Amino acid sequence: MKCRFCGKENDNSYVFCVYCGKRLEAEEAIITLAKESELTQVQEQVKSETKISGEPETVAVTNEPGELAMSEQGVAVSEATTKEEERKGKKGKLKIAAILLGLVVGGAGIGVGAFYLAQNTGNQAKTYEESYDPNTVFGVNFIQWESGNYGDVYTQKIGEEKKKLGEGFDLDSFIVSPKTGDIVYLDEDDRLQYAKSGEKPKVISEDSSYYYFEETSRFIIFIENTSSGDQNTYIYDTEKDTKELLVEDWTEAVYYDASTDDFYYIDNDKKFYKLVNRTERNRIATDVVGFNILDSDYYFLATNDFYNPTCYLYRETKDGMEKEKLNHNAVDIWNAVYIKESQAVLFNASEDLDDVKQIYIKLPGQEEVQLVDKVKECTYSEDANKVYYLNTEDELYSIDVPEINKKALADRTYFEKVIDDCKVNKLLGDVVNYSVSPNGKSVVARDINDDLYLLREDEKEKIDSSVMFEEAFNEHVYYMTYEGELFIQEGINIEKLEALPEAILITDQLGEDYSISEFGRYITYLTEETVDGKEKVSLMRYDTKKGEEVILEDINVYDAFVINDLEYERKMSYEELVGYYACEELETLIKIEEDGEFIAYTDGERLSSVYPKYNSYGRYSLDATLVDDSYLANFFGDEITFNKLEDDTFTITVGAGYVYPLESISEDDFNQKLEEQAIVAEERRAAEAERIRRETLESTAEGYYNYGAFIPANTYIYTTYDYSTQTTLYTNKDKTWPVTNYHIDYDTSVIWVEISYTYQGNDDYGWLPIQQ
Numbered sequence: 008m009k010c011r012f013c014g015k016e017n018d019n020s021y022v023f024c025v026y027c028g029k030r031l032e033a034e035e036a037i038i039t040l041a042k043e044s045e046l047t048q049v050q051e052q053v054k055s056e057t058k059i060s061g062e063p064e065t066v067a068v069t070n071e072p073g074e075l076a077m078s079e080q081g082v083a084v085s086e087a088t089t090k091e092e093e094r095k096g097k098k099g100k101l102k103i104a105a106i107l108l109g110l111v112v113g114g115a116g117i118g119v120g121a122f123y124l125a126q127n128t129g130n131q132a133k134t135y136e137e138s139y140d141p142n143t144v145f146g147v148n149f150i151q152w153e154s155g156n157y158g159d160v161y162t163q164k165i166g167e168e169k170k171k172l173g174e175g176f177d178l179d180s181f182i183v184s185p186k187t188g189d190i191v192y193l194d195e196d197d198r199l200q201y202a203k204s205g206e207k208p209k210v211i212s213e214d215s216s217y218y219y220f221e222e223t224s225r226f227i228i229f230i231e232n233t234s235s236g237d238q239n240t241y242i243y244d245t246e247k248d249t250k251e252l253l254v255e256d257w258t259e260a261v262y263y264d265a266s267t268d269d270f271y272y273i274d275n276d277k278k279f280y281k282l283v284n285r286t287e288r289n290r291i292a293t294d295v296v297g298f299n300i301l302d303s304d305y306y307f308l309a310t311n312d313f314y315n316p317t318c319y320l321y322r323e324t325k326d327g328m329e330k331e332k333l334n335h336n337a338v339d340i341w342n343a344v345y346i347k348e349s350q351a352v353l354f355n356a357s358e359d360l361d362d363v364k365q366i367y368i369k370l371p372g373q374e375e376v377q378l379v380d381k382v383k384e385c386t387y388s389e390d391a392n393k394v395y396y397l398n399t400e401d402e403l404y405s406i407d408v409p410e411i412n413k414k415a416l417a418d419r420t421y422f423e424k425v426i427d428d429c430k431v432n433k434l435l436g437d438v439v440n441y442s443v444s445p446n447g448k449s450v451v452a453r454d455i456n457d458d459l460y461l462l463r464e465d466e467k468e469k470i471d472s473s474v475m476f477e478e479a480f481n482e483h484v485y486y487m488t489y490e491g492e493l494f495i496q497e498g499i500n501i502e503k504l505e506a507l508p509e510a511i512l513i514t515d516q517l518g519e520d521y522s523i524s525e526f527g528r529y530i531t532y533l534t535e536e537t538v539d540g541k542e543k544v545s546l547m548r549y550d551t552k553k554g555e556e557v558i559l560e561d562i563n564v565y566d567a568f569v570i571n572d573l574e575y576e577r578k579m580s581y582e583e584l585v586g587y588y589a590c591e592e593l594e595t596l597i598k599i600e601e602d603g604e605f606i607a608y609t610d611g612e613r614l615s616s617v618y619p620k621y622n623s624y625g626r627y628s629l630d631a632t633l634v635d636d637s638y639l640a641n642f643f644g645d646e647i648t649f650n651k652l653e654d655d656t657f658t659i660t661v662g663a664g665y666v667y668p669l670e671s672i673s674e675d676d677f678n679q680k681l682e683e684q685a686i687v688a689e690e691r692r693a694a695e696a697e698r699i700r701r702e703t704l705e706s707t708a709e710g711y712y713n714y715g716a717f718i719p720a721n722t723y724i725y726t727t728y729d730y731s732t733q734t735t736l737y738t739n740k741d742k743t744w745p746v747t748n749y750h751i752d753y754d755t756s757v758i759w760v761e762i763s764y765t766y767q768g769n770d771d772y773g774w775l776p777i778q779q
Contacts, residue, residue: 135445135481135526138186143204144169144546144558145183145190146565147176157195158566162205165548165558173200173208183569185525186224189245190569193218199229201243211243211250221263228253228261240272253282260298267303279308291321291328301345301352309340316340320352320369334374335367344387349411353378353387353394363399368426370411373419376426379406388447395434395443395450403438403452405464406431434462442479445526449499451479451486459486461499461507468504470496480527483551486510493517493532495549513549522573528552531573533562546570566626578623581631584649587677588669590659596680597659597669605631607643610692611685619647627651701753704779708749708758715743716760716777724773728752728759734773736766747772 142165149158160176163169175194183190188204191211199215202208211227216238218229227243238257243250253261253270260273270282279295282288296316297309304323309316318333318340335356343354350371355364364382369375378394379385385396392408407430409415415422434450441452450462451470459474460467461484470486471494477486484496494510501507518533531548546559546568558570567576581603588597596608606616619631629649648660649669657669672680720740726732728750738744748761756779763772 137524137526137528139188139204141188141524141529141531141571142548142558143188144565144568144570145172145181146568149566160192160208161565162202163559164205165556169564170205172202172206181569182219183572184220184224185572186220187245188571189220189224191218191220191227197232199227201227201245203245212241217257217259221261223263223265225265226263228259230257230259242270251285262298262300264300264303269303271298271300271306273298279306292319292330297340299340299343301343302347305345307340307343307352307354309338322371331372333369339364344389346389346392346408346411350416351408351411353408355382355385366394366396368408370416370422372416373422376423378408378426378429379404384441386441386443388443390445391447393447395441397438397441400436401438401455402436403434403441403450403462404431405434405450432464434464435460435467440477442477442484444479444481444499446481448481449479449484451477451484453477457489461496461504463504466504468507470507471510478523478527483527485523485527485530487517487521491515491517491535493521493530493549495530495551497551513555514547518544520573520575522571524571529571531558531571533573533575546575576626579626579629579649579651580623581621581629583651584629584657587672587674588657589672589677589680590667590669592667593661594684596677596684598677605633608681608684610688611681612688700756704751704753704756704758707779708751708760711746711758711760711777712749715745716762716775717741717743718762718775718777722775724762724764724775725759726773728761728774728776730776732774736764736773738775744775750774 144163146161146163146169147158148161157175157177159174160172161169162172173194175196175198177193177195181190181192189202190204190208191199191201192208193215194200197214197216198210199212199218200208201211212229212231214232215229216232218227220227225245227245229241229243230238231241232238237255239255240253240258240261241250242253254272254274256275258272258274262271263269264271268284270285271280272282273279273295277294277296278290279292279298280288280290291306292308292310294310295308296311296313299307301307301320306321308319308321310319311317315336316338317336318338320331320333322329338354338356340354343352345352352369353366354369354375355366357364362383364385365377366379366382366385367375368378379396379398381399383397383399383401385394387394387408394406394408395403396406397403409425409429411422411425415425435452435454437455438452439455439457441450443450451459452462453459453474456472457474458472459470459477461470470484471488473488473490474486475489477484479499482497482500484499485493486496487493492515493513495513496507496510498508513530514532514534516534516536518535521530521532523530528551529548531546534545534547536543536545544562545557546562548556548558550556559565559568562568562575563577565575565577567574569575581599582601584599585601586599588599589595590597594609595614598606598608600606603618603621604616605619607614617633619633621629621631623629627650630646631649632646633643644662650658650660650666652658656671658666659669660666718738718741720738720742722738723733724736724738726734744760744762744764746760747763750759750761751757752759758777758779759774760777761772761774763770765771
């Protein structure tokens with residue numbers, strides 16, 4: 008998926024961008040409609056290998072007795088699979104799904120063509136009060152990093168000492184409820200444990216593989232594995248401390264309606280059930296691949312094929328089940344909105360499943376009518392009864408959803424006229440992103456110049472420039488700049504925007520991670536500063552009623568922690584590498600100083616040094632970019648990576664992925680090896696010089712043999728290549744003599760050449776020495 012902050016692509020399983028560190032939000036998977044969130048994951052489960060065509064079977068709400076007396080929770084979740092052999096490898100991804108399930112975006116205008124409900128449902132949404140105070144850190148100190156990140160888990164409230172909760176905590180398999188702060192996780196034995204915020208955990212399943220909090224966080228839905236290899240779906244009631252069987256099978260498409268105490272789910276045969284009051288099980292329809300509960304008796308169903316479904320609206324009446332088929336198949340049913348007062352359903356659809364959508368409004372017994380065309384993103388505000396949408400020209404509009412009266416319900420022509428008369432307002436052009444407050448009264452938008460505006464129907468006010476993130480709430484707006492500044496803009500409901508007060512700077516040392524509570528009272532964030540030459544990272548919180556609070560002065564008191572939905576895992580730093588190392592395969596000694604200087608030695612001499620740009624994305628590796636020294640970079644490559652192994656040893660990756668072990672040694676051993684390295688290097692250099700000298704003598708002698716040797720006059724001739732055999736003859740002039748043979752005296756670097764000559768009419772051979 009693409010990061011909405013830096014624009015770079017990331018793996019779909021990542022929670023945070025590996026380039027800028029910001030939280031990723033999948034464009035087509037963000038769950039912001041309180042009731043539709045439960046269904047995201049069914050997509051993977053119901054990729055049925057068997058194509059079932061035709062309309063779904065309609066069941067007249069038949070009763071099916073079974074093992075009931077269960078508990079509540081509902082919502083379909085992340086990317087699980089029904090295959091037992093895949094369940095163990097999915098732990099890390101469960102966390103992502105569960106966080107998404109509980110996440111309330113508050114109308115953020117992100118995602119493609121989906122409605123984002125600008126408020127939650129239920130009493131909490133009406134009062135916009137935070138469901139709990141996210142003041143407790145769950146911290147983990149790992150026993151060992153290399154074997155699943157298991158360790159001891161602690162809890163620590165602001166201003167209090169930490170308390171140990173338990174052992175065997177797995178960082179890769181925890182979920183924290185955004186509603187209550189409770190936590191559920193798998194331990195190293197695959198036991199599912201649950202802990203209320205600040206309390207000791209308890210085991211709720213001896214062998215589980217899939218779990219999540221439903222929307223209200225009262226219930227935990229989980230898969231339990233049996234000794235026979237079967238998997239059953241259970242619910243755990245956190246209020247009553249009871250565990251009850253939901254269905255004897257794996258199902259993850261589950262929704263709990265707190266207003267009626269009913270459960271809804273799809274089984275593995277694609278049958279859609281309603282569990283009434285947790286006592287009677289009614290089958291509503293078959294061949295169902297997705298659902299959205301619009302009301303207690305009104306359902307939006309997708310049937311046949313998840314990727315090209317046939318969509319229906321089902322309504323329970325006293326006379327039985329009524330259903331209406333939609334004219335559009337490519338409908339995003341999970342983000343549909345039901346306006347109960349007018350009996351209207353708002354949904355978006357696309358004919359070719361591309362990014363361009365159309366918004367439709369449908370009344371009972373009538374075909375859907377197009378409300379808006381060419382939509383990229385849209386947000387519905389229930390309180391304001393408006394749709395905010397971004398079109399394909401990057402223009403942001405608001406449209407008032409029409410009031411539906413009896414005449415519109417009875418007369419389609421009149422209804423279409425009502426739609427045509429809807430009030431439409433253009434708010435801003437060249438929009439990159441926008442955010443709507445939960446009550447729908449305020450909207451902020453950022454344009455292509457990264458200027459942030461507060462918008463109303465007939466006016467706009469610029470808040471700031473160089474903005475990279477923003478989120479609107481009922482009384483204020485949080486935003487972040489590219490300079491690492493975090494601001495809160497208060498007074499957004501002021502009568503005249505021109506009188507908007509100056510934004511308050513919360514911090515100018517914002518780190519890479521942050522999280523905001525459901526209705527914006529709290530923002531939890533990391534700050535980064537340099538103290539005595541070292542980077543210090545603190546965990547902070549801003550409370551709109553109390554101001555800034557320190558949660559953790561130094562986050563590295565824990566190896567990892569989570570608070571609200573902000574997660575942190577301590578990364579590898581160069582301080583852990585400070586010391587002396589030998590890389591035998593590269594015949595190199597490496598020293599890393601306390602200030603991060605990287606020094607390499609070869610042949611007993613300092614090769615070079617550099618202050619690398621260190622960057623770590625996890626606990627096990629640290630990149631060092633050698634940007635300041637081309638000679639050192641030529642030896643190792645532009646970037647090296649230090650890798651931490653399970654026995655706390657290291658390897659180094661250089662060049663095109665070549666990995667070499669590093670031996671950690673003492674300073675004395677380092678100096679001794681440096682001396683030994685120098686001796687060996689000197690011997691190697693001497694041997695190399697001797698090789699070159701010999702090769703030069705041989706090459707020169709071969710040249711004499713091929714091309715002749717220049718011999719000056721008065722050079723004595725020898726009978727053999729020995730100075731003791733000198734004759735009385737000598738050359739009478741400077742001349743290049745043809746060479747018939749040669750001999751090399753390597754000890755004296757003399758090349759003896761044999762020549763033929765004529766003396767007193769006689770032909771003979773003799774040797775001449777040539778000193779090199």
